[in-house]
Amino acid sequence: MPIDxxxxxxxxxxxxxxxxxxxAHKVLAEYKYEKKPIEKGFAGRVLYIDISKLxxxxxxxxxxxxxTFTGGRGFGLKMLWDTIKPTTRWDSEENxxxxxxxxMCGTTQYPGMGKSLCLTISPSTNIICDSNVGGFFGxxxxxxxxxxxxxxxxxxxxxxIVIDGENSKITIETAxxxxxxxxxxxxxxxYMYADEDxxxxxxxxxxxxxxxxxxxxxxxxxxFSFWDQRRKVARMKQAGRGGLGSVxxxxxxxxxxxxxxxxxxxxxxxxxxxxxAEVGTKYHKEIRDLDRYQCNMRTVGTGHLVEIxxxxxxxxxxxxxxxxxxxxSRLYSPEFYKRFAKRIPDGCWHGCTMACAKTVDGFTIRxxxxxxxxxxxxxxxxxxxxxxxxxxxxDPDWCLEFNFYCDTYGLDTISTGTGIAFxxxxxxxxxxxxxxxxxxELSFGNAEAMLELMHRMARGDDGEFVKVAGKGxxxxxxxxxxxxxxxxxxxxxxxxxxxxxxxxxxxxKESLAMQxxxxxxxxxxxxxxxxxxxxxxxxNQIPTFADxxxxxxxxxxxxxxxxxxxxxKLPWNDVEPANNAEQSHPERVPEHVQNYVEIQNAIxxxxxxxxxxxxxxxxxxxxxxxxxxxxxxxxxxxxWIPYRSMGPVTKMEYMSRQERYDKVLLEKVNVPEDKLKCMxxxxxxxxxxxxxxxxxxxxxxxxxxxxxxxxxxxxxxxKLKQLGINHPExxxxxxxxxxxxxKAGLNxxxxxxxxxxxxxxxxxxxxxxx
Amino acid sequence: xKTKIIVHYPEKCTGCLACEKACSQVHFKTQNGGEESxxxxxxxxxxxxxxxxxxxxxxxxxxxxxxxxxxxxxxxxLNKNICIGCQACVGFxxxxxxxxxxxxxxxxxxxxxxxxxxxxxxGALELVEVELDDIEExxxxxxxxxxxxxQGGGH
Numbered sequence: 001m002p003i004d005x006x007x008x009x010x011x012x013x014x015x016x017x018x019x020x021x022x023x024a025h026k027v028l029a030e031y032k033y034e035k036k037p038i039e040k041g042f043a044g045r046v047l048y049i050d051i052s053k054l055x056x057x058x059x060x061x062x063x064x065x066x067x068t069f070t071g072g073r074g075f076g077l078k079m080l081w082d083t084i085k086p087t088t089r090w091d092s093e094e095n096x097x098x099x100x101x102x103x104m105c106g107t108t109q110y111p112g113m114g115k116s117l118c119l120t121i122s123p124s125t126n127i128i129c130d131s132n133v134g135g136f137f138g139x140x141x142x143x144x145x146x147x148x149x150x151x152x153x154x155x156x157x158x159x160x161i162v163i164d165g166e167n168s169k170i171t172i173e174t175a176x177x178x179x180x181x182x183x184x185x186x187x188x189x190x191y192m193y194a195d196e197d198x199x200x201x202x203x204x205x206x207x208x209x210x211x212x213x214x215x216x217x218x219x220x221x222x223x224f225s226f227w228d229q230r231r232k233v234a235r236m237k238q239a240g241r242g243g244l245g246s247v248x249x250x251x252x253x254x255x256x257x258x259x260x261x262x263x264x265x266x267x268x269x270x271x272x273x274x275x276x277a278e279v280g281t282k283y284h285k286e287i288r289d290l291d292r293y294q295c296n297m298r299t300v301g302t303g304h305l306v307e308i309x310x311x312x313x314x315x316x317x318x319x320x321x322x323x324x325x326x327x328x329s330r331l332y333s334p335e336f337y338k339r340f341a342k343r344i345p346d347g348c349w350h351g352c353t354m355a356c357a358k359t360v361d362g363f364t365i366r367x368x369x370x371x372x373x374x375x376x377x378x379x380x381x382x383x384x385x386x387x388x389x390x391x392x393x394x395d396p397d398w399c400l401e402f403n404f405y406c407d408t409y410g411l412d413t414i415s416t417g418t419g420i421a422f423x424x425x426x427x428x429x430x431x432x433x434x435x436x437x438x439x440x441e442l443s444f445g446n447a448e449a450m451l452e453l454m455h456r457m458a459r460g461d462d463g464e465f466v467k468v469a470g471k472g473x474x475x476x477x478x479x480x481x482x483x484x485x486x487x488x489x490x491x492x493x494x495x496x497x498x499x500x501x502x503x504x505x506x507x508x509k510e511s512l513a514m515q516x517x518x519x520x521x522x523x524x525x526x527x528x529x530x531x532x533x534x535x536x537x538x539x540n541q542i543p544t545f546a547d548x549x550x551x552x553x554x555x556x557x558x559x560x561x562x563x564x565x566x567x568x569k570l571p572w573n574d575v576e577p578a579n580n581a582e583q584s585h586p587e588r589v590p591e592h593v594q595n596y597v598e599i600q601n602a603i604x605x606x607x608x609x610x611x612x613x614x615x616x617x618x619x620x621x622x623x624x625x626x627x628x629x630x631x632x633x634x635x636x637x638x639x640w641i642p643y644r645s646m647g648p649v650t651k652m653e654y655m656s657r658q659e660r661y662d663k664v665l666l667e668k669v670n671v672p673e674d675k676l677k678c679m680x681x682x683x684x685x686x687x688x689x690x691x692x693x694x695x696x697x698x699x700x701x702x703x704x705x706x707x708x709x710x711x712x713x714x715x716x717x718x719k720l721k722q723l724g725i726n727h728p729e730x731x732x733x734x735x736x737x738x739x740x741x742x743k744a745g746l747n748x749x750x751x752x753x754x755x756x757x758x759x760x761x762x763x764x765x766x767x768x769x770x
Numbered sequence: 771x772k773t774k775i776i777v778h779y780p781e782k783c784t785g786c787l788a789c790e791k792a793c794s795q796v797h798f799k800t801q802n803g804g805e806e807s808x809x810x811x812x813x814x815x816x817x818x819x820x821x822x823x824x825x826x827x828x829x830x831x832x833x834x835x836x837x838x839x840x841x842x843x844x845x846x847x848l849n850k851n852i853c854i855g856c857q858a859c860v861g862f863x864x865x866x867x868x869x870x871x872x873x874x875x876x877x878x879x880x881x882x883x884x885x886x887x888x889x890x891x892x893g894a895l896e897l898v899e900v901e902l903d904d905i906e907e908x909x910x911x912x913x914x915x916x917x918x919x920x921q922g923g924g925h
Binding site for chain 2 (some may be wrong): 108109199200203229230263264265266273274277280281282283284285287288343344345347350351353
């Protein structure tokens with residue numbers, strides 16, 4: 001039945017003395033700005049705040065800026081390029097934490113149009129990490145009058161930034177008494193800054209915060225709140241990847257608050273709102289009619305993937321050693337469906353009827369500082385469940401507790417889960433043990449030890465392991481090697497990180513294209529650039545290197561596009577039109593691409609087509625790779641991936657899928673059958689290891705070539721010029737780096753090719769002829 | 771709980787559209803009818819059919835800002851000052867009777883005011899009091915949903 005007669009979460013309620021908290025604030029700086037309407041999706045200016053110098057600066061958004069960078073993440077790249085140095089690190093004074101919106105952000109008529117793209121120099125990777133997030137802050141930032149904000153500097157004591165769009169005023173205030181952990185501070189600040197004691201008034205506030213564990217780790221996430229009128233809870237979505245929350249807390253920023261005076265469906269002042277409503281209504285109907293037969297996002301969110309991944313041997317279990325597990329059904333979506341609150345519109349921005357942001361309300365916490373309290377848990381999403389699978393934690397309630405504490409402590413569930421799964425594997429091999437783990441019995445499946453590690457991180461425990469564990473797999477690998485514990489090769493091969501960032505939750509051993517989808521990326525191994533496992537492994541649609549390279553060109557560009565505009569990727573292909581399979585490129589969901597073309601035009605007044613959308617991305621994608629190069633990375637060596645993502649690291653893994661791997665040796669490596677029969681497993685593993693490493697290098701060759709980069713992975717000045725980028729400093733820098741690579745003999749293909757094969761071209765400087 | 775819904779008697783209807791004009795007068799202060807009317811009369815074969823809201827209230831649970839409410843009398847109303855024009859209710863309405871006109875992006879719906887009933891020269895429309903639960907059940911059955919509490923299937 002409809003629940004229009006009220007809903008109770010059953011959560012523990014808090015009695016805050018908000019007036020007392022507020023009275024402890026000291027306003028350090030105040031800035032009044034002129035409020036202007038948004039025009040065709042753009043607020044027309046970006047904002048810089050320095051919390052060391054207590055200064056504010058506005059900068060207009062120029063035509064050239066829109067042409068080169070489109071908006072959103074593109075603007076963030078430009079702002080960082082203008083304000084940081086190649087030597088800037090995550091904790092440098094000048095490192096900027098950028099929150100961007102995008103011209104389509106804040107649209108209510110089409111699902112998934114309230115995303116923010118956040119950028120900073122990541123503690124994990126020492127290059128730019130971009131992370132996308134829902135919640136109300138992005139749209140509200142734009143409604144307040146800014147397309148993006150960059151925060152630089154560091155405060156001496158805990159401060160908050162309040163962007164008050166109602167009164168056109170920004171303040172930096174000390175905030176000594178508020179909680180740090182997100183589920184509490186978001187609630188406190190929402191009550192504090194809401195004009196009236198009503199749900200509608202609280203819905204006009206959005207808070208960005210992190211948590212205590214973000215202060216003591218590189219895994220800090222940002223939590224973006226969105227007030228849920230029915231649950232009366234400051235729910236939140238996470239900008240998880242790359243340690244953005246660690247940067248926030250390193251700056252002693254406790255929170256950023258945005259406040260608007262109203263929300264309507266036309267605040268973007270689009271050129272043609274009726275067109276957007278027409279396309280949006282068509283799409284809402286598609287979700288209504290088809291979602292239940294396709295992904296079931298409205299019912300269980302992204303968690304529907306757990307059973308599918310388990311079926312296809314792709315669900316990472318025990319640190320990606322296996323892709324399926326006998327106990328996996330305990331984490332299938334029906335288990336969470338039983339616990340989810342139902343019949344509430346669960347979009348993380350208005351109008352999102354895909355509504356994948358599920359919650360468990362009134363959930364009783366079993367450990368840590370909130371033990372015994374009843375809380376709302378946002379999620380779990382697929383990746384979080386995948387992390388529990390990876391840690392061999394097969395209990396949905398422990399999964400929820402892991403999810404809750406990750407969120408409120410400001411920890412990225414993906415990095416935390418993947419990281420701890422690696423530590424658990426090292427524990428199993430005796431490379432780590434109870435003593436080396438500061439007394440924690442970190443064996444696979446020990447949920448209480450896993451949570452205790454998180455509690456200690458949040459408390460700032462100074463145990464040697466606890467401290468290094470929070471810095472992630474890359475630092476732990478180095479630490480183990482420095483200690484002389486274990487076989488260094490085994491450690492390198494097992495730890496699922498690339499560029500210093502932990503992998504998200506898919507087994508890629510049998511999909512070369514997806515190995516590239518994780519490795520040949522800008523920020524590190526996150527599936528937001530490409531998800532090619534089914535195309536590659538299941539349907540065999542992209543058999544050749546050139547096919548895979550085309551996919552690793554098109555999809556990263558297409559998926560980047562969402563972040564330039566302030567959009568969520570999910571509505572693109574998590575429901576598909578009924579006749580999609582009959583289209584020429586069903587994997588691109590052409591009808592939905594056309595929806596986006598029409599809406600971008602209807603907002604901005606541009607007249608773009610589907611090809612132009614890809615070009616918008618290509619400019620920014622190349623710019624970001626170029627910035628990686630500028631910062632000393634962004635080369636072939638930085639696109640290295642661990643062998644665990646390519647094949648069986650251990651004998652047990654090989655034996656568990658012996659038939660499959662033997663078949664590869666027979667059919668792909670052409671090992672004679674009689675010879676194979678006599679081989680020891682170790683010998684087979686070595687041949688497979690060399691084969692798959694070479695396959696990956698050949699893939700990188702093909703992809704670099706397709707993207708117009710040098711054989712060492714550097715974007716060429718010619719490519720940038722083709723894309724209309726003529727910034728002399730950028731072009732000169734790239735030429736200089738290419739010349740350095742040339743001198744060092746690095747402009748060479750990485751794959752070893754047999755007589756029947758050839759690299760993408762024999763002209764190593766093919767781009768110079770463009 | 772009871773609510774009032776518009777009931778149409780096709781055998782009396784001549785398709786004069788006086789009801790639509792009266793309705794657009796209520797919602798848009800025009801005599802345009804058509805897309806500006808919450809009740810729509812269409813010719814099906816040699817008869818006329820009306821489509822209009824039955825106040826089942828499924829839209830209430832779709833609205834992210836709670837602009838849709840059921841009044842104590844049982845009528846489902848959209849407050850256009852709260853509405854943010856997202857069209858979720860339009861897209862998910864099982865009868866297609868939550869409507870949007872080109873005059874504004876916020877949708878509109880039947881408010882059971884009875885203007886159309888009063889405007890009909892043939893007495894083909896009537897405002898009838900019904901039991902709310904009967905309507906909802908009818909809608910669920912038509913949707914082929916066994917578990918009405920399943921959000922994914924229920925809409």
